[in-house]
Amino acid sequence: MSATAILVERPPPRARGWPRRRIVGYALVCLWIAFGLGIVSYLVFAWNAAFFAKYAPAYLQGLGVTLSLVAISMVVGAVMSVPVAYGRMSRNRILSGLAYCYVYFFRGTPLLVQTFLVYYGLGSFRPELQTIGLWDFFKDAFNCGVFAFALNTAAYQAEILRGAIESVPKGQWEGAASLGLHKLQTLRKIILPQALVVALRPYGNELILMVKASAIVAIITVYDLMGNAKLAFANSFDVQAYIWVALVYLVMVELLRHAIEWIERRITIHLKR
Amino acid sequence: MRIALRIALAASAALLTLSVAQAQEKTLRIGTEGAYPPFNNLTSDGKLVGFDIDIAQALCDQMKVKCTFVAQDWDGIIPALQAGKFDAIVASMSITPERKEKVDFTHKYYNTPSALAVPKDSTLKGVTKEDLAGKTVGVATTTTHFNYASKTYTDSTVKGYPSSPEEQADLANGRLDAIEDDIVVLQQWLDTPDGACCKILGQPSPQPVEIFGPGAGIAVRKGETDLVNKLNEAIDAIRANGKYKEINDKYFKFDVYGAES
Numbered sequence: 402m403s404a405t406a407i408l409v410e411r412p413p414p415r416a417r418g419w420p421r422r423r424i425v426g427y428a429l430v431c432l433w434i435a436f437g438l439g440i441v442s443y444l445v446f447a448w449n450a451a452f453f454a455k456y457a458p459a460y461l462q463g464l465g466v467t468l469s470l471v472a473i474s475m476v477v478g479a480v481m482s483v484p485v486a487y488g489r490m491s492r493n494r495i496l497s498g499l500a501y502c503y504v505y506f507f508r509g510t511p512l513l514v515q516t517f518l519v520y521y522g523l524g525s526f527r528p529e530l531q532t533i534g535l536w537d538f539f540k541d542a543f544n545c546g547v548f549a550f551a552l553n554t555a556a557y558q559a560e561i562l563r564g565a566i567e568s569v570p571k572g573q574w575e576g577a578a579s580l581g582l583h584k585l586q587t588l589r590k591i592i593l594p595q596a597l598v599v600a601l602r603p604y605g606n607e608l609i610l611m612v613k614a615s616a617i618v619a620i621i622t623v624y625d626l627m628g629n630a631k632l633a634f635a636n637s638f639d640v641q642a643y644i645w646v647a648l649v650y651l652v653m654v655e656l657l658r659h660a661i662e663w664i665e666r667r668i669t670i671h672l673k674r
Numbered sequence: 675m676r677i678a679l680r681i682a683l684a685a686s687a688a689l690l691t692l693s694v695a696q697a698q699e700k701t702l703r704i705g706t707e708g709a710y711p712p713f714n715n716l717t718s719d720g721k722l723v724g725f726d727i728d729i730a731q732a733l734c735d736q737m738k739v740k741c742t743f744v745a746q747d748w749d750g751i752i753p754a755l756q757a758g759k760f761d762a763i764v765a766s767m768s769i770t771p772e773r774k775e776k777v778d779f780t781h782k783y784y785n786t787p788s789a790l791a792v793p794k795d796s797t798l799k800g801v802t803k804e805d806l807a808g809k810t811v812g813v814a815t816t817t818t819h820f821n822y823a824s825k826t827y828t829d830s831t832v833k834g835y836p837s838s839p840e841e842q843a844d845l846a847n848g849r850l851d852a853i854e855d856d857i858v859v860l861q862q863w864l865d866t867p868d869g870a871c872c873k874i875l876g877q878p879s880p881q882p883v884e885i886f887g888p889g890a891g892i893a894v895r896k897g898e899t900d901l902v903n904k905l906n907e908a909i910d911a912i913r914a915n916g917k918y919k920e921i922n923d924k925y926f927k928f929d930v931y932g933a934e935s
Contacts, residue, residue, distance in 0.1 A: 521840070524847035540849055542833075622812075622833040622844075631749065632834060635816035638752055638776045 440644070447641055456633040456642070463629035464649065466543070470618060470625060471611050474547050478554035485559035490566070500559070507556035512549070512614050519549040520621040546618040550611065557607050565600035566592060598668055605661035609654050616650075626650070701740040704730045705760035708745040709837040712862045712925050713766040716745060725930075728921045729783055729912075730764040730892075736908040736917075748837055749816055752776055755895060762901065763893040766856070768818040770887045777893040780905045785889025785932035788819050789857035791845065791864065792875045798852065801876045806830045809851035812841040818886045819854045822878065825885065838863075846871045854878070858930065889932060 416423070488500025507515065523530065523539050530536040538544050569592050577587035616627035624632070630646035633639075706726055708716040714724040722743045734741035744760045755763055755777060769779045790801045790811075799805055807829035813820040815834035823832045830851075835841040838855055842863050845853045852875065853860075863869040894901050912918045913931070922930060 521843055521847070524844065524849060527848050536848075542849075620836050620840075622835060624834075628834070631815060635749070635820065635834075636772070638772060640753070 444641070444644060447639075449639070449641065452633075452637060452639060452641060456629070456637075459624075459629040459633065460626065460645065460649065463624055463626040466623065467612070467615050467625040467627075470543065470546055470550065470623070471608070471615050474550035474554055475608060475611060477547070477551040478558050481551060481555035482558035482562055485555055486562040486566070489559060489563045504556045504559060507553050508560070512553050513617050513620075515553055516546065516549040516617050516621060520545045542618070542622045545621060546615075546623050550615070550618075554607060554611055558604070561600050561603040561607065562596075564603070565596035568599050569595050601661065601665055601668065605657065608661075609657055612653055612657065613650060701742050702734060702737075702762060703742050703744055703760035704734075705744045705746045705751060705755060705763045706730075706765040707748045707751065707837070709748070709839055710766055710859060712858065713856075714764075725784075725921065725925045726764045726766055728924070729918070730762075732912050732917045732921060733764075733892075733905060733908040736911050737904055748814070752893070755893060758895075761894065762905070766890045767893050768887040769889065769891040770818060770821075771884070773893065776896070778896050778898060778902050779891035779893055780902055781909060782889030782891050782932070783909050784930040786856055786858050786930050787877050787881055788822060788854060788886060789860055789877045790852045790854050790875045791860045791872050792852045793845065793848070793871055794873050796851065796873075796875070798875055801852075801878050803827055803829060806852065810849070812844055812850040812853040814838050814841055814855065817855075819856070822881075822885045823854050826878065842869065858926065 485500050485503055488496045489504065491497045491500070519539075520542065523545070527536055530539055539548075573591055573595070574587060577591050582590070615625060618625050619628035619631055622628075626646055626649060630642050634642035706714045706722060708714055708722055710724075710726075712724055714722060714726040717723055722745060727743060730741060730743070746754045746759070748765075751763055751765060751767075752773065754760065763777075766784075767773070767779075769782060773779070792798050798809070803826055806827050810831045810833060811823050811827050812833045812835055813823045814837050820832070820834060833841075833844075833850065835844070838859055841850070841853045841855070844850050846868060857874070857877065860874060864872060864874065892905050894905075909918075918931070919929075
C-alpha cells in the first residue's frame with residue numbers, strides 16, 4: 402500500500418519545450434512584472450519632495466487614527482462577540498433567534514451603509530439621544546466609526562468563535578465531563594485552547610479586512626489615513642496622494658499577514674511532524 | 675515635465691484627439707455632479723436638472739452640437755475628465771490656479787459669493803476667524819469654500835464632507851456650529867423643510883480672488899483650445915441674445931453672472 406502511495410505522490414515529469422500553458426504563464430508573469438515596474442517608475446519619476454514634506458506628517462497622523470480605530474473596534478467587537486456566539490449556540494429558541502438576526506443583519510449589509518446609518522441616522526435623533534445623555538458620544542465622528550465597526554466585527558467574530566468551538570470534537574466535552582470538570586472549566590482549559598488555534602486564521606483575516614474597511618470612515622469626516630489622502634488630493638489634484646496611501650495599506654496588511662503566520666507557526670508546533 | 679508622464683500624456687493625447695474628433699462630430703459629453711442644487715441636481719427619477727444643466731444645454735444649442743450628461747462624484751470629477759469619460763465639466767466649478775494646472779477653463783459663466791449658515795438659535799455674532807474660534811465648521815472638500823475655511827478658520831475645527839447635502843445634514847443634526855458654502859446653494863436648502871433649522875449668518879469678507887477665483891467656469895482637458903474658444907463664444911452669445919437671462923430668471927431673483935469681466 403505504501404509503495405503505491407509514494408508513487409502517486411511523485412509529481413509528473415516536467416514538460417519539455419514550450420507548451421502553450423508555459424508560454425501563457427511566462428507572458429502573464431512578465432505582464433505583472435511590467436505593471437509593478439510601471440508603478441515603481443511612476444513613483445520615482447513623479448517623486449516630489451515638496452509633496453512628501455507637506456503631507457507626510459498628515460499621513461502619519463492619519464495612520465495613528467486608523468490604527469487606533471481598528472484596534473479599539475476589534476477589541477470591543479471581540480468582547481461583544483462572546484454573548485452573540487453564546488446565543489448562536491444556545492438551545493434557547495429566542496436567544497439563538499436574536500443572535501441569528503444580529504449576525505444576519507450585520508453580515509448581510511454593507512459596512513458603508515451601517516456607518517452611514519449610525520452617523521447620519523442616529524444624528525437625526527439628537528433630542529432623544531440628548532435626553533438619555535448619549536449625544537456627547539455620538540456627536541463625535543470617530544466614536545460613531547468605532548461604534549459601527551465594533552457592531553459589525555462582533556457579528557463576524559461571533560461566527561468565527563462559534564465555528565472554532567464547534568470544530569472541537571464532542572468527545573472532548575464528554576471526556577472532560579467524565580473527569581468531573583464543570584462546563585466553564587472545560588471551556589477554558591480544554592476547548593478554547595484547541596478552538597483558538599483553529600480561529601487564528603479567520604481572526605487574522607478579519608483584522609486585515611477591518612484595516613482595509615476602515616478607509617470608509619473618511620466619508621464621515623474622520624481624518625484617518627484615507628481621509629488625509631483625500632485631503633492631500635483635494636489640495637494638489639495629484640494621483641500620488643492615492644498611490645502612497647495604497648502602499649501604506651499594503652505594507653500594513655503585509656506586516657499583519659506575516660505576524661499572523663509567525664504566531665500560527667508558534668502555536669501549531671505540536672501538530673507538526 | 676517628467677519622462678513617464680510625458681509618454682503617458684502623449685499616448686493619451688493621441689487617443690483623445692481621436693476620440694474628441696469623433697465626439698465633436700456627434701455629441702459633446704458633459705460631466706456634472708448632481709448634488710449641488712439649484713445648480714445641478716439629480717431628481718428622484720435619476721434625471722439631471724438645474725442651472726448648470728440648462729446653461730450647458732443652451733451652449734450646446736448655440737454651438738449646434740448634441741449633448742449628453744454624465745453624473746460623477748465631485749472628488750473624482752477632474753480625473754474622470756482626464757480619463758475621457760466626458761469632454762467638459764459644467765458643474766459650478768470655480769476657476770482656481772490649482773485646477774488650472776490640470777485642466778483648461780472657459781471664462782466664468784456665473785459668480786456668486788460664499789456664505790456661512792448656522793442654526794437659528796446660534797450665538798455666533800459674525801463670520802471672522804475670531805468669531806468662530808473653537809467652533810466646528812463643516813465644508814465640502816475639494817471646493818474653494820474648503821480652501822478658504824481651512825486657511826481662514828485656523829482656530830476652529832474644519833470638517834470635510836464629500837458633498838453639500840452631508841454637511842447640511844450634519845448642521846441640522848447639531849454636530850456643526852456653522853457650514854460654509856455658496857450662498858445660493860445655502861439659500862436653496864434653507865428654503866426646504868430640512869433647512870428650517872438654520873439661517874444665513876453672513877458672508878466672509880473680503881473673498882479673495884486667489885482662493886475663490888473669478889467664478890465658475892467650464893473645464894475641459896488641457897490643450898483643447900478649440901473647444902474652449904467655441905464655448906467662450908457660446909457663453910458670450912447666450913449672454914447677448916437673452917437666453918442666459920431667461921435661464922437665470924428661472925432659478926434666481928438676481929443676476930448670478932456678477933460683474934462683467
